[in-house]
Amino acid sequence: MTRLAGSISMLAVMTVLGMGSALADTADKKIALSNNYAGNSWRQAMLRSWDKVTKPAVTAGIVAAADPFTTAENQVTEQAAQIQNLVLQGYNAIVLNAASPDALNGAVKEACDAGVIVVSFDGIVTEPCAWRIAVDFKQMGKDEVLYLKDKLPKGGNILEIRGLAGVFVDDAISKGIHEAVAENPQFKIVGSVHGDWDQAKAQAAVAGILPSLPNDIVGVVTQGGDGYGAAQAFKAAGRTTPIIIMGNRQDELAWWKEQKDANGYETMSASIAPGVSTLAFWVAQQILDGKDVPKDLTVPFLRVDQATLDKSLETTEKGGVANVEYSAEDAQKVVDAAKK
Amino acid sequence: MNAEPGFIRRLVAKPWLWAYVAAAAVWLVTILFTGGRGGGEVLTAAFTFATFSVIVGIGQLYVVTLGPGNVDLSIPATITLAGAVATKVMDTQDGLILVGLIVALACGVAVGCFNYALIIILRIPPIIATLSSSFLIQSTAIAYGRGIRIKPPAALADFTTAQVLGMPVLALCVIALAAVMEIVLRRTVYGRWVTAIGQNMRAARLAGVNVGRTRFTAYVMSAVFAGLCGYLLSGFSGGSSLSMGEEYLLTSIALVVIGGSSVAGGYSNVPGLWGAALFLFLVVTMLNTYGFGAGLRYLSTGLIIIAVIVAASARKATR
Structure with a gap:
């Protein structure tokens, strides 16, 4: 069943790729966010950042869709099922904040085999076919x-x-x-x-x-x-x-x-800034665009010092986390840094 | 509590004694490590944090007493919702403290009514009903509060952190509350009805107990206590947060069991909640003090809890 579904979506992806390659464009690509937990202020900020950056990107026609999905129970089985659903729904890339570094590897591998790009961040996965945006x-x-x-x-x-x-x-x-x-x-x-x-x-x-x-x-x-x-x-x-x-x-x-x-x-x-979800989004977009991106990327953590405190506090909303949203250029820089 | 003759013999026969014995033993072992230093401060901290779990423990105890299958799993979500709504309504103003309290309790009433409606109208088993309503409540809290931590009014923060001779004022209030709820359980018609339903619902109904209303009241009471806990907790810890209620689900059930009440219902006591709450906090403190790793700590916590429950039930059997 899964294999059949896999090959169908594989076919779909290949068709899409065939049409899109001439344009080298991601306007018809769909990206999904698979998120395992939303019950604290950090995750709330992460989801808000995602919306803030991806909605204009969709409106501007950079990608066709960028939908966030969050599991209710923060459980591996639930998220594995969610990933399988996202593959079946025909998303071209899944940006993943994983409930476990290794327990989702099976589902991630299936997604890769179906031709779906998987970019994990924050809660990264060890499956080699996926990209990892990790914090040191x-x-x-x-x-x-x-x-x-x-x-x-x-x-x-x-x-x-x-x-x-x-x-x-x-x-x-x-x-x-x-x-x-x-x-x-x-x-x-x-x-x-x-x-x-x-x-x-x-x-x-x-x-x-x-x-x-x-x-x-x-x-x-x-x-x-x-x-x-x-x-x-x-x-x-x-x-x-x-x-x-x-x-x-x-x-x-x-x-x-x-x-x-x-x-x-x-x-x-x-x-780690919750806006790292947006960095993962741009990385996924660049991979879909056919760019050569190393599998392991490192995102710098966001540090606030005595001198930058006042400014950071001003820009951090009440109950939120100090945050930065990343742009396509930022993603490019992170990718270039990893290539060196 | 009982000043009648034969006090010692009556005391030893109490099912809640073991929770207190265990708490005292754990406390002694803890201060053994420091050579007696900080013993009082450890107790102050224990009373401070036990207070909040006892509040929700009382509500859970009444629900559990109703008999097999009765349990309130929506307590954590209700705590979070009440905390979020109350701090937002009060908006750090001292003048709105009472309004905040009323709003928090109202959240509890609403949740309790909703829970019972699921149980009785839709005939969903209590475990499933309260579990599913907890998802709805938690989502409401997230949508409403967006995880924003609003500081509590200064007067509320002062009250919830106030101490008299090293004893938290809030703990004294909740000790009084527990005493009242023990009397309600033992000496009032309502309390006897709750117990009767837990022992045999059919017999209770035949004896003329209004089963529906009694159960309804217990579920609403549990949610109201959760609301109260959310209100006080947000005052105590400097604002509400989305995860503030999380730990109180298992804690509230554990208090009932460790406190010597029957998890199958029908035989409950309120004093045990305090012993169990102090015990649970002190166990974590003891293991932290000795610097055990997380794995070993969870293992020992589990083993100690099993030991206490076994001791308490062995006591009952030989009585």
Whole structure:
């Protein structure tokens, strides 16, 4: 059944390709976004960015369609079925934020075999036929410690807030942090909790472990979405606020600004911009256009520093995440960088 | 709670005792690590966060007491919706605190009525009905709030984080609330009806219990408590978020079970909820304090919970 459907859509794709090749154009190509989760502010911003960039692209006739689809339950089986449906519906490319790096490989392979371009981003897939737009999460973890080293040359005790256990992003960031700490032995990780990238959970976890930690915590390394909760927990415990690395959420940036204005508080903030979905869109468009694009691309993370805080906060909507939307030229730059 | 003679013997026979014993043991092990330092602060934190789970736990307990198959899975979504709507309505103004509370509770009433309508009019089993309504509610919350975190009014934030001698004020209020709900369950006609339905719905109906109205009230109450929790939680954690209710689904059910109530309904107690809530928070704190990895932590949490439930039910059997 699937094979039959596959060959039919293969035929369809070949016909389309045959007609389109003379024009080297993507005006008749359909791109779909397959998204596994929408239940937090980051994902909401990601979907909004997608709309903001792809709707004008469709109106301008660059592509025929760019429809977002989100699964309800954040489950691998559900997303695999969704990918199969998208293939059957005749999309030429699927931009994918995957629920799992490897469990969707079967569905992704089927899509590739049916001639559909699959571009994964943020939650990437390991299937070789797909493109990957990844963030160097390990480097992000390292950068946090390097920032602390810059600010606190003497070192000290730090608390680590991790993300959702079992997700590779959590492992990657944490690995970067631990490697950097090993290289800088003046720092010591005295406690580690899982905040699940969620302010409320981070707050509860930090409030629980704080009493058992020494009083001189100088820094908190985080993964994003948990900094504000950590700050609340330190405040509730009546402790001095250490340098808490933030994760670009608007509430985190607003809190940082408040502290900065009140007492000159300094920190940094980094995260992957939700607009990376639009970068993936342009990459998919370029692949459809017949451009030669390497399979592994790296997107720089979006970093906010003391100097850029005010501007970033202004452009970040309430409840959102500091964001940038990417243009076709940005995508071209990322592709060129990967070719070198 | 019982100042009558034979107090100790009565206490030992209580099914909720084990949750408290476990909580105390876990607390002791935790402060053993720090050599006694920070013991009070750990308890303060435990009471702070247990408060919110107890609020939804009470509602869940009444629903579960109704008998096999009765459970409210829409609690997390209701928390999120009520939090989002309330913070938006209050718009950081102290003067609108009461309005926000009323709106949050109204969200609960609406959800409860909707849940029960699905159950009774469309004859959908409660698990499926509340699960599907939770999708609708969560989607409403997403569409309505768009994940925007609006700060709570300062007065509400102050109230939800206030402490008296290291004891959160909110926890004291919820202890009082739990006491009232225990009396309602044990001493009022309504509470006896809930229990009677859970033990045997047919017998209860023949005995003249208004089954429909009793069940309806329990579902609405559960949703209203979830709404209250969403309201207070958004005040406590500096605004509402789309994932704020997530952890309260399993927690609310776990509290009922660990607290010594029967998951099959008919035999419930409210005091156990507090013991179980403190226990659950302290277990995570203990494992964090000892620095176990995530895998080992989940494993031990599971094992400890099984141990407590087994101990509690063994107690009942030998009674």
